[in-house]
Amino acid sequence: MTLDTVAVSTPERSAAVTSAWPPGELPVLQCDDRLDRSAVLLLQEKLVRLKRLANTGGEFDQATESAVEIFQRDNGLVVDGIVGAKTWTQLDAALTGNAVQANHRWLSDADLESGAKLLEIEVPLLKAVYKVESAGHGFTGDYPKILFEGHVFWKRLQARGINPEKFLAGNADILYPAWTKAYYGNAAHERERLRRAKIIDRSAALESASWAYSRSWDITGTPWMASRKRMNVNI
Structure with missing residues (x-):
């Protein structure tokens, strides 16, 4: 070593x-x-x-x-x-003297400027978020790290005219009216929670996760989804 x-x-x-x-x-x-x-x-x-x-x-x-x-x-x-x-x-x-090709997942100043434009916020604000959320890497393998928020999912379903109570059976860990950290898990666990939520409503599910990018910036799903439509990104 x-x-x-x-x-x-x-x-x-x-x-x-x-x-x-x-x-x-x-x-x-x-x-x-x-x-x-x-x-x-x-x-x-x-x-x-x-x-x-x-x-x-x-x-x-x-x-x-x-x-x-x-x-x-x-x-x-x-x-x-x-x-x-x-x-x-x-x-x-x-x-x-060994040139390192920048990892495509690494962020640059240009990436933050582009992200700020897409999110319609000031660059210093996004940089502040980047600094706060930079305690780890934004990816696990080929997947971005996420944190699925069941209380947000509840609200996003309601915003779409969907009654979340109809889907409570068997989904207590992905659908609840108030925030709790009781259901947080590792990267694979969070991806599985998101997968199950997408079966109920894909858009509401994607809007209910926090997405980490590179080392690292973390954006809650709702504003990111608006940007995603302009970037034509598939999740």
């Missing part, structure tokens, strides 16, 4: 100690967070080697954030100054 390592000194030890992370386990870093100093040093060392940063210091300061943002802009990533899986991947690719 290849490990990312960095030698750091601590207040308790003047001699360098080594911290290591297995692939895919590097932490998410951003300015002003209380961060693992060794992880910040690893980031800064990569930026220094790429001539994006003058020196290391172990603090995620404004100079580091600016260097990250410039690197993201030059590599077609969302420019947010947050170092997550995509930025780590592109940093390593730049250092090794």
Whole structure:
């Protein structure tokens, strides 16, 4: 197993100690967070080697954030100054000279601008949602992550003139009048809940899920469905 390592000194030890992370386990870093100093040093060392940063210091300061943002802009990533899986991947690719073809599921600034236009909202608003909803990857295998909301499904059926009470038998986990987290499950479980809801009413079901995209932005189904019609996307 290849490990990312960095030698750091601590207040308790003047001699360098080594911290290591297995692939895919590097932490998410951003300015002003209380961060693992060794992880910040690893980031800064990569930026220094790429001539994006003058020196290391172990603090995620404004100079580091600016260097990250410039690197993201030059590599077609969302420019947010947050170092997550995509930025780590592109940093390593730049250092090794192995070009990485951007994953088609990764979002760029252009994607957010396009999404904001489709949803008829301001780009900064969508970027704010992106930052809040960026704690994980937006896909599981080939499927986007979803969270099916049975209380929304109830309301969307009513909005379509359909009485949800007629479908309660055997559907208590996908159809209920008030929010509850009792029926949430893993990715496969949520897709199965959506599948069953689509049997009752496909459009209402799709409007009742939150959809995560890339790393990650999450849109509730109702506004997304309006955009989907213009994008001609099939689910």
